[in-house]
Amino acid sequence: MRISELSQASGVPVPTIKYYLREGLLPPGERRAPNQATYGDFHVHRLRLIRVLIEVGGLDIAAVRSVLQAIEREDLSLHTVLGVAHHALGPSSAQGPVNAEVARAYEEVQGFLAELGWHVSPQAPARWMLADALAALRRLGWDTDVGAFFPYADAADKLAALELSRLPADRGRGELVEQAVVGTAVFEAALIALRRLAQEHHSASRWAGEAAHVSLEGTSTSQATQRG
């Protein structure tokens, strides 16, 4: 198909497709004439994958590129590709300075993970995310212990076990890798959304006497049938 048809099939505008081609996110089409390339189903699927990683996973172009490169490298294990996806997903949070508070929280996180018995890379950025979270609470005067993370670790452990067990064993590496990466990004967004909804539900229950359906004055709200 031509680039205009590729645009129609994928829902991605032609200029954006050209940008992804220039950035190497999308492999070039087959040249039929000097000024014409044809594209196939692979390109449609790849475009959809890029859009999901950007729109749902929140990745930027550089992060999408590193994930796609990892997916394509046959010599990388699925475990490694998942690690690349975790890197790409963040943390945007691990950007503060490593001061004494954060360093102390980091040591506690190390002990916490050892206690859980989890096998995770010493380089995993998520370790710093946890340390930052703990240090942040203390900076605000909370006397939070690293043990406050246990219920979250327990929930995460159960979900991860379920997710891994859901991956089909009978697929080729390419499909498996893509499923693992997409699942990581998309279900992370779903989990965040559900946690906020659950908080709202419990908050409505606890502060009884208030309407559960408040309108959020001073913020942009969306209609039920149309985004804000």
Added chain:
Amino acid sequence: MRISELSQASGVPVPTIKYYLREGLLPPGERRAPNQATYGDFHVHRLRLIRVLIEVGGLDIAAVRSVLQAIEREDLSLHTVLGVAHHALGPSSAQGPVNAEVARAYEEVQGFLAELGWHVSPQAPARWMLADALAALRRLGWDTDVGAFFPYADAADKLAALELSRLPADRGRGELVEQAVVGTAVFEAALIALRRLAQEHHSASRWAGEAAHVSLEGTSTSQATQRG
């Protein structure tokens, strides 16, 4: 204290403090002389709160402003302020077009939440996050049913119940509101981090024979004692 001392106490550089003052995130200090204002403990705490919302919560300046304004408005219920915080946290994801696929997924999400019996605002942006997630999976060829969200909803429900029960009942509104908002943002980051670590752990267990501690070639890695 002077602005230089405020900077030292909070760890926030003077130009950044001036920026927050201009943007109205930080109330002005008390004027002692035409060119000199003094600041108190409130300012130190406020600066720390701003930094946590930005660095851990990932909020931009406009979102921080809306959260701080909501915290300060005594006429808003805690439930409403939490809603504002949820708005401010995102979704950055609900930005795609509402096409037929997303609209259908949205209807299914409505049914799903009704089945859960959760009381959540029809305007909650998290509804769209879920619809986007579901539509994204289908665009990539997954035959995912909205029921795939149940284990996540279950985990979120338990965590939200725990979080609300942890909020101290004997504090003033200001402190309670701040705790609720900070807890939402910070434990969200912690949950995301723990889910990634749990995935890594289970992925290492499943793909046995591979080293659990892989180095992520082609991506920036951080040392164990120093960020990348």
